[in-house]
Amino acid sequence: MNATIVHAQTCPDTPVTGTEKPSGGASHIDFSKIPIEFSFDGGSSVLNGESQLQGGTATQGSRSISADILHYDFATQKVKADGNVAYDDAQLHLAGSDANLDTNAGVEFDQASFMLKTRVGRGSADRIQLTPQGNLKLKTVKYTSCPISKPDWELKLSELDIDQAARTGTGRNVSLDFKGIPLFYTPWISFPVGDERKSGFLFPSFSSSSRGGYSLLVPWYWNIAPNYDATFTPVIDSVRGAELNTEFRYLSELNKSMLQGNYLPNDPTQHDWRGWLELKHQTDFNPYLRLQLNGAAVSDHQWFEDFGQNRDETSQVYLPQKLELSAYSANWFGSAVIQHLQILDTGIVTSQPPASNARPYTAAPQITVAGHEQLPFGLDFNFNGELSYFIRNDHTYTAVEDPASNTTIYVAHNNANVNGARLYAAPELSLPLRTSGMYVIPSTSWRYTAYQLSPNTVYEQDFEAQHGVNLNRGPTLSAPVSSLDMGMVFERLSPGGQRLYTLQPRILYVNVPYRPQADLPIFDTTLPDFNLVQLFRVDRFVGPDRIGDTNQISTGITTRMLDAHSGRQFLSGTLGQIFYLKAPCITTLDLPDTCHTNAATHSSPVIGQIALSTYKNWTTSIGIQWDPVKSHTERSEMNFQYLPAENKVINLSYRFARSIGVVATTIMPNDTADERVDQWESSFAWPIGVNWSTYGRVVYSRLDNALHDYLGGIEYRSCCWNLRLVYGRSITTRNGTYDTRFGLQFELKGLGSAGTADTSLQNAIPGYTVRHK
Numbered sequence: 223m224n225a226t227i228v229h230a231q232t233c234p235d236t237p238v239t240g241t242e243k244p245s246g247g248a249s250h251i252d253f254s255k256i257p258i259e260f261s262f263d264g265g266s267s268v269l270n271g272e273s274q275l276q277g278g279t280a281t282q283g284s285r286s287i288s289a290d291i292l293h294y295d296f297a298t299q300k301v302k303a304d305g306n307v308a309y310d311d312a313q314l315h316l317a318g319s320d321a322n323l324d325t326n327a328g329v330e331f332d333q334a335s336f337m338l339k340t341r342v343g344r345g346s347a348d349r350i351q352l353t354p355q356g357n358l359k360l361k362t363v364k365y366t367s368c369p370i371s372k373p374d375w376e377l378k379l380s381e382l383d384i385d386q387a388a389r390t391g392t393g394r395n396v397s398l399d400f401k402g403i404p405l406f407y408t409p410w411i412s413f414p415v416g417d418e419r420k421s422g423f424l425f426p427s428f429s430s431s432s433r434g435g436y437s438l439l440v441p442w443y444w445n446i447a448p449n450y451d452a453t454f455t456p457v458i459d460s461v462r463g464a465e466l467n468t469e470f471r472y473l474s475e476l477n478k479s480m481l482q483g484n485y486l487p488n489d490p491t492q493h494d495w496r497g498w499l500e501l502k503h504q505t506d507f508n509p510y511l512r513l514q515l516n517g518a519a520v521s522d523h524q525w526f527e528d529f530g531q532n533r534d535e536t537s538q539v540y541l542p543q544k545l546e547l548s549a550y551s552a553n554w555f556g557s558a559v560i561q562h563l564q565i566l567d568t569g570i571v572t573s574q575p576p577a578s579n580a581r582p583y584t585a586a587p588q589i590t591v592a593g594h595e596q597l598p599f600g601l602d603f604n605f606n607g608e609l610s611y612f613i614r615n616d617h618t619y620t621a622v623e624d625p626a627s628n629t630t631i632y633v634a635h636n637n638a639n640v641n642g643a644r645l646y647a648a649p650e651l652s653l654p655l656r657t658s659g660m661y662v663i664p665s666t667s668w669r670y671t672a673y674q675l676s677p678n679t680v681y682e683q684d685f686e687a688q689h690g691v692n693l694n695r696g697p698t699l700s701a702p703v704s705s706l707d708m709g710m711v712f713e714r715l716s717p718g719g720q721r722l723y724t725l726q727p728r729i730l731y732v733n734v735p736y737r738p739q740a741d742l743p744i745f746d747t748t749l750p751d752f753n754l755v756q757l758f759r760v761d762r763f764v765g766p767d768r769i770g771d772t773n774q775i776s777t778g779i780t781t782r783m784l785d786a787h788s789g790r791q792f793l794s795g796t797l798g799q800i801f802y803l804k805a806p807c808i809t810t811l812d813l814p815d816t817c818h819t820n821a822a823t824h825s826s827p828v829i830g831q832i833a834l835s836t837y838k839n840w841t842t843s844i845g846i847q848w849d850p851v852k853s854h855t856e857r858s859e860m861n862f863q864y865l866p867a868e869n870k871v872i873n874l875s876y877r878f879a880r881s882i883g884v885v886a887t888t889i890m891p892n893d894t895a896d897e898r899v900d901q902w903e904s905s906f907a908w909p910i911g912v913n914w915s916t917y918g919r920v921v922y923s924r925l926d927n928a929l930h931d932y933l934g935g936i937e938y939r940s941c942c943w944n945l946r947l948v949y950g951r952s953i954t955t956r957n958g959t960y961d962t963r964f965g966l967q968f969e970l971k972g973l974g975s976a977g978t979a980d981t982s983l984q985n986a987i988p989g990y991t992v993r994h995k
Contacts, residue, residue: 258282258299258323262292272296280323285311287323300324307331313339314358316350328353335370342367342942342971347382358384363393367971368942375400375943375970390420400943400970419445424453425973432962433954434528435461449473462489479503484529491528496521498529510550517543523566527955536954539567540582554593561585583612583641583745601653604667608646608766612745614639616678638684640743642675646766650703663707670700671766675743689741699739701769705760706731715786722786727779730758736771736807740815743767749811752847754778754829757798768811773803794833800826827856839866856880868991869915872906900924905933907983907990913939917948919986933986935965944969948983 263277278292280301290305301323309316309329318334331350338344345365352358360382366373380395391413398406412422424441441455450472457465465486472479479502486496500518507513518541520526530536541564548557563582588610595603616639652665675695677685685693709728716723747765750756757778762770778798784791802824807817827847834842841863847856857879864872879899905919917935922928933950948965984990 258294258301260292260294282323285309285329287321287329289321298324299326307334309352311352311356314352315339318350326354344370345377355387357387358382366942367973368940374940377973398970398973419443419451421445428966430964430966433461433959434961435459439467462486462491476507477503477505492522492524494521496525498525512548512550514546514548515544517545519543519564520566524955526566527959530954540564541566553595554591556591557589559585559588559590561588581614583614585610585746586613587611599653600655601651604650604652606646606648606650608644610646610745611641611643613641616680636678636680638678638681640675640677640681642673642677642743642745644745644766645672646670648766659712660710661708665705665707667703668700669703669766669769670698671769672696672698673742685741694741697742699737699742699769701735701737701771703760703769704733707758720786721792722784724782724784725779726781728758728777730760730776732760732772732774732776734769734772736815736817737769738815739768739808740813744811747811752827752829754796754798754831757800757826757829762806762808763811768808770806770808772806775801775803777801791833792835794831796831797828798830799828802826825850840864854880863989865989870908871987871989872908873904873988875903877901877903901930905987907987915939917983917987917990919950933983935983942971944971946983950986 259281260273260275261279261281262275273292273294273296275292275294277288277290279286279288280292280294280303287301287303287307287309289303289307291303293302293304294300303321303323305319307316307318307321309321309331315337316329316331316334317336318331321329321331321334323329329350329352331347333346333348334350335346336344336350343365344367345363347360347364348362350358350360361380363377363379363382364373365377365379366375368374368376376399378397378399379393382391382393384391393411393413394409396406396408396411397404413420421444422442424443426441427439429437429439437460438458439455441453444452444454446452450470452471453469455467455469457467459465463486465484467484468482470479470481481499481501483499484497488494489496498518498520501515503513503515505513520541526535526538530538542561543564544559544561546557546559548555562584565581588608591605591607593605597603616637647670648667650665650667652663655662673696675693675697677693677695682693707728707730709726712725714723715721744767745765747763747767749762750764756762758776762772776798777800778796780794780796782791782795783793805816805824807815809816827849829845829847831845832843834840841861843861844859846858848854849856855878859875859877861875862873864870877899901921901923903919903921907915907917909915915937917933917937919931919933920929921931923930929951931950931952933948933952935946935948935950937944937946944967946965946967946969949963951960951962953959954961
């Protein structure tokens with residue numbers, strides 16, 4: 223066996239020598255009990271029990287040593303290697319001018335270089351010793367993941383010990399140099415080897431924003447036990463002072479939990495403490511019974527506006543707190559839920575009726591049952607049932623400025639409010655008739671809702687004044703629901719057999735009689751946005767507080783072009799519309815019925831959607847809602863994306879929505895609503911040259927002719943280190959306040975990274991993925 227010399231690469235990856243084994247494969251091998259085998263190219267001579275081998279290789283288990291000349295002493299079982307010495311095992315490759323291998327003492331190198339096989343990393347040491355148990359001891363060490371010819375950064379240690387059994391490493395007098403500039407020093411350091419977890423400090427991170435100032439985060443990881451751990455992150459903020467972020471994780475055969483929290487003892491901007499706490503827990507008692515607890519709470523409604531990291535966080539209106547016990551079987555599902563929503567939008571808390579009715583109820587509890595059974599003669603039976611009790615605070619609050627403390631306080635006022643229990647049952651019987659290329663499904667069901675109400679005095683007085691009768695504390699609501707769902711599927715192959723074309727028409731007829739219900743409370747029912755899913759729903763409302771009367775026909779047609787062999791979709795298009803045979807009476811959640819008005823709505827907006835991915839890495843999607851009554855567009859959206867690689871993407875999109883608030887509460891046209899969304903968005907991530915990449919994002923609103931969001935970034939990426947800079951501005955509060963943020967991320971490959979700029983880019987640029995190679 224000849225020695226293998228590994229030369230420095232221009233941009234090295236993890237070396238491949240053909241001898242790799244899973245990490246830790248030799249961790250517990252006692253080499254003193256394994257015999258040594260020899261192979262050599264030249265002759266050998268034996269003198270006084272010693273052999274001299276030309277171009278020889280000594281192999282002992284999974285490790286081997288080769289050199290120009292090997293000297294082996296049969297009496298002591300020692301091997302001395304001279305000239306172009308190379309040592310290999312499952313994790314290391316060592317090279318030097320001479321070395322000694324002892325069955326009892328291990329291997330010793332002087333003035334040697336080393337290379338890690340399980341990760342990118344190489345270096346040198348004045349002395350390297352490997353024990354028979356596989357432990358490693360190094361003196362005067364230099365380590366880097368850069369090419370040997372250009373070590374942009376180096377980790378220097380006076381001593382380094384690696385315990386393979388404990389999977390830990392210990393270093394002394396540790397310093398980190400970058401481009402010859404000292405960045406870090408510690409007299410002692412301990413770290414895990416491989417994927418093992420170990421307590422200790424993690425890489426710090428830092429951020430900057432116009433509203434939050436400069437922040438430095440120094441995480442400390444605590445490996446408490448194999449199945450649970452914690453991370454404590456002290457934060458030093460230039461505006462808000464000291465803060466502590468924590469995370470606790472637990473995992474067992476039955477349970478998994480995660481507890482996260484932030485605590486700010488005193489925020490000078492609020493003159494008070496602030497905090498956030500979130501718990502996610504799941505217990506699987508068996509495959510059919512599960513307990514889940516998902517809850518979060520904040521100290522104040524501005525928490526996510528000040529500390530949120532993306533648009534989804536800063537725009538939250540409610541914060542859920544939910545406890546759920548679920549049971550499963552083959553055809554049935556049941557759950558018991560207690561749910562509360564913390565309100566983050568102060569406009570809901572402080573507004574007067576009817577806007578204050580947007581405040582959510584607490585469900586305590588909400589018991590649901592749903593199931594499906596197959597009956598004789600091809601009949602299907604479905605059932606949905608629910609028993610709930612809803613509670614809501616009956617106060618609204620007025621904001622008042624307190625000049626003494628220079629803070630805002632809220633004064634409570636009684637508000638019309640009703641709590642109560644609700645029983646809901648919806649049995650359904652259907653007869654699915656299916657054959658090749660078509661189906662017909664007639665179905666009929668009965669919706670039944672019963673209440674037991676507990677109103678306050680204000681609600682009861684308002685009800686009597688509005689309706690002229692006393693409030694019925696035990697009202698009921700019921701109605702039959704009939705539907706007929708029909709569809710067909712046509713398929714045709716292209717002349718060459720490469721493409722498959724499909725055409726799928728569908729018709730859904732629904733009939734629900736009118737029932738007066740304007741005097742019933744609204745606990746958790748909403749009217750969803752009109753879209754392709756809503757087009758073929760039997761129920762116009764989501765929730766049992768309202769039964770949407772209708773006599774309508776939903777029509778739709780979908781066509782697709784597919785790869786006949788792989789099934790990959792190149793083109794899809796859908797067009798649909800609802801035709802009302804009779805104008806519905808129940809058109810809103812909380813306004814009077816329209817049965818006796820001159821309502822003349824005979825059809826819904828036309829919905830169209832096209833998705834195209836026919837040419838290489840280009841994808842296009844277009845969606846539109848067009849109102850034929852008013853001859854104008856209600857909503858439209860266009861998206862174009864070019865994605866040739868995970869780090870190369872260009873996006874362009876346009877969004878338009880007319881009268882957003884009206885869509886969520888009514889199906890009737892409304893001429894008074896203004897346009898709410900009319901904006902363009904463009905983003906990209908693109909490398910320029912070998913080492914540089916650029917990033918950008920712009921959101922432009924045509925309503926006020928202004929840039930709402932923008933972001934720009936640049937990155938330098940070498941073989942062994944990266945530097946990424948990101949600068950941008952976005953709206954982070956409900957009143958339109960802008961926040962300008964600067965992100966910096968510095969990464970040394972093989973050690974870790976500091977900063978969170980990559981998170982900002984992935985949130986802002988659809989399709990972009992940060993490279994880690």
